[in-house]
Amino acid sequence: xxxxRVFFNVAEVAYLAAVLVFAVYYAxxxxxxxxxxxxxxxxxxxxxxxxVGWRWVEGExxxxxxxFETLVFFSLAIAVTCIIVELLYSPKAVxxxxxxxxxxxxxxxxxxxxxxxxxxxxxxxSLWLTLHxxxxxxxxxxxxxxxxxxxxxxxxxxxxLRKVSAFLTSLSIxxxxxxxVYGLGRKHGIIPKxxxxxxxxxxxxxxxxxxxxxxxLVAVLNARGVRSEGKRSVLSILVxxxxxxxxxxxxxxxxxxxxxxxxxxxxxxxxxxKETWSLITWVVYAFFLHVRFSGGWLGVKAKSLPTFRAxxxxxxxxxxxxxxxGVNYLLSGLxxxxx
Amino acid sequence: MSWxxxxxxxxxxxxxxxxxxxxxxxxxxxxxxxxxISLLAVIAVVLIVATVIRNQTQARRYIxxxxxxISLLGLFCLNLALCTAGRWSFRVRKVGTTVTxxxxxxxxxxxVIGAVSGERGYMQLYIGHSGNxxxxxxxxxxxxFTVHLRDFKVERYRNRGVHERLxxxxxxxxxxxxxxxxxxxxxxxxxxxYFVTIxxxxxxxxxxxxxxxxxxxxxxxxxxxxxxxxxxxxxxEHWVFANFPGMHQDPDSNxxxxxxxxxxxxxxxxxVQLFEAGKxxxxxxxxxxxxxxxxxxxxxxxxxxxxxxxxxVFDVARDPGVRFVYLGFLIISAGVMFTFYLRPLLVKRGGxxxxxxxxxx
Numbered sequence: 001x002x003x004x005r006v007f008f009n010v011a012e013v014a015y016l017a018a019v020l021v022f023a024v025y026y027a028x029x030x031x032x033x034x035x036x037x038x039x040x041x042x043x044x045x046x047x048x049x050x051x052v053g054w055r056w057v058e059g060e061x062x063x064x065x066x067x068f069e070t071l072v073f074f075s076l077a078i079a080v081t082c083i084i085v086e087l088l089y090s091p092k093a094v095x096x097x098x099x100x101x102x103x104x105x106x107x108x109x110x111x112x113x114x115x116x117x118x119x120x121x122x123x124x125x126s127l128w129l130t131l132h133x134x135x136x137x138x139x140x141x142x143x144x145x146x147x148x149x150x151x152x153x154x155x156x157x158x159x160x161l162r163k164v165s166a167f168l169t170s171l172s173i174x175x176x177x178x179x180x181v182y183g184l185g186r187k188h189g190i191i192p193k194x195x196x197x198x199x200x201x202x203x204x205x206x207x208x209x210x211x212x213x214x215x216x217l218v219a220v221l222n223a224r225g226v227r228s229e230g231k232r233s234v235l236s237i238l239v240x241x242x243x244x245x246x247x248x249x250x251x252x253x254x255x256x257x258x259x260x261x262x263x264x265x266x267x268x269x270x271x272x273x274k275e276t277w278s279l280i281t282w283v284v285y286a287f288f289l290h291v292r293f294s295g296g297w298l299g300v301k302a303k304s305l306p307t308f309r310a311x312x313x314x315x316x317x318x319x320x321x322x323x324x325x326g327v328n329y330l331l332s333g334l335x336x337x338x339x
Numbered sequence: 340m341s342w343x344x345x346x347x348x349x350x351x352x353x354x355x356x357x358x359x360x361x362x363x364x365x366x367x368x369x370x371x372x373x374x375x376i377s378l379l380a381v382i383a384v385v386l387i388v389a390t391v392i393r394n395q396t397q398a399r400r401y402i403x404x405x406x407x408x409i410s411l412l413g414l415f416c417l418n419l420a421l422c423t424a425g426r427w428s429f430r431v432r433k434v435g436t437t438v439t440x441x442x443x444x445x446x447x448x449x450x451v452i453g454a455v456s457g458e459r460g461y462m463q464l465y466i467g468h469s470g471n472x473x474x475x476x477x478x479x480x481x482x483x484f485t486v487h488l489r490d491f492k493v494e495r496y497r498n499r500g501v502h503e504r505l506x507x508x509x510x511x512x513x514x515x516x517x518x519x520x521x522x523x524x525x526x527x528x529x530x531x532x533y534f535v536t537i538x539x540x541x542x543x544x545x546x547x548x549x550x551x552x553x554x555x556x557x558x559x560x561x562x563x564x565x566x567x568x569x570x571x572x573x574x575x576e577h578w579v580f581a582n583f584p585g586m587h588q589d590p591d592s593n594x595x596x597x598x599x600x601x602x603x604x605x606x607x608x609x610x611v612q613l614f615e616a617g618k619x620x621x622x623x624x625x626x627x628x629x630x631x632x633x634x635x636x637x638x639x640x641x642x643x644x645x646x647x648x649x650x651x652v653f654d655v656a657r658d659p660g661v662r663f664v665y666l667g668f669l670i671i672s673a674g675v676m677f678t679f680y681l682r683p684l685l686v687k688r689g690g691x692x693x694x695x696x697x698x699x700x
Binding site: 117118120121122124125244245247248251252255258259262263264265266267268269271272273276277279280283284286287290291293327331 | 372375376379380382383386387389390391395398399403450459496499603604605606607626627628630637639640641654656661664665668671672675676678679680683
């Protein structure tokens, strides 16, 4: 096993440990476990940073040029954001979710080819490649953490909101884990290729299982007497703060991409599907930031604004995921070389 | 004043105030955040629809470059301009928003200047040839200088990132497909009765003697693989070459095997000189990410002759608006950073107002 792989694996194990120890902390309420979990996250992040740095030196180019490399950086950015959020705000139940996302991003990275491929001519611009990818993925990580905070916030609400949130959370975990299992199975030739009607049946089954899981989750939350800490709770503020942190990064990420496109192709905007979807995502978060000025006109009263924002944050992250993955597989365009 | 004239005056006053109130209402609507939010939502939906259209040329024609979409964006800009003009403030709490919105407007001014007075076309030049005309979809652009292509080279990564595979074509039943190149692997060709096994690989194939083969070196100068083809009891073995795809192929055979080896392109290098009044005024090796700029025109490496590598294609653009677009980018970046990173610190220090307070209009 090469030295770089050791760093990668150490990070994976550390994130898994962080998820488990955070879970133990939530169950036991003993603060020592939280410190241990954060230490695992820090250790994982350091190991992963070594991995990224090593790859940079070995490949003699910034390691941000394909799906494998961006997923690894995405995971690192999520871990760092999660550590900062934990240390500054210590919100309940966010650490486990965010660590799980960091772990899943690493696991997904495993599906792709590890080889340090030489770059095609358009990508050979270290300055713009680094700026563009780093800015975009730091923003994606902030939005990912906001998504986790929003789902925890909504799970703590009463009635329909709790049920809807439980269903969305179950569905996204099932989708992410299911996709990973399928990807790994396909990679090792264990699972046959699924298509046509089977896909529809699988999706339908996914919805049913998510429904059952969410019912169980709601039952557990009800039984444990989990309650909202009020609309002005840490969670409610964090949903907005993480987005406010990520938004400038996304803005500058799109701008650096645009300047780079002008340097390489002589056009700063070409309505390429990836470009357009990054703009759509930007518009969604711009909408999020302007909602408070709507003055109740959207039918959202001041007191339900936090819930509305949490829902918007969850929807916003789906747009991020589509811009990142969906566009590559479902729409064609210039960024197809990212695979 | 008679009662009649008084009445007429009253009537005029009422009509003017009605006009004013209608004008004010329109202005109020045009400068409202409600309109901004609605337009953002509509633009997002239109963009989603546009990206779903498979044919992106059609998406450009019917959506991105259509009069109604441009009008929609125009309306949004008008709204943004009025919003900013009506609410501008240089107080710490609002200056970031004012600057960001102003940045968007500066950027839009740049885009409009580019669209109105910019030019863009492509130019195809064979090695050793010159030209001063570019072509766009609708017009011919004459450049104030002549471009001469002295030399053009495609550089490839020799041993890194090489994509190798076995491409197999079957006539009956009709099939064409690619298979990974793994020595020792035996696989069936789709639903046919044929089986293929890759027996051997030689990077620099050479005939050593009768029936004996080997490699001259480890460098892939003449890569070849030996494949075995089985069809029931029939069995044949032959060599296929990456550099000579037609060698040892029987054109009448039902199955043809090709060894495809694609070396990744590292760079395109077009050595060009620009002439004006018979004199060389600029010379440069143009590469992707390294365009040549002269007199407001920028010449980009855009495409090439993939078969014989005898010509190079350039995109030539003149966009006087781009400096405003970049200025807009700078202002937007400064604005968002101030709003989201600096302002919270400054406002907190000055006695924190509630950031999540609903701002009633």
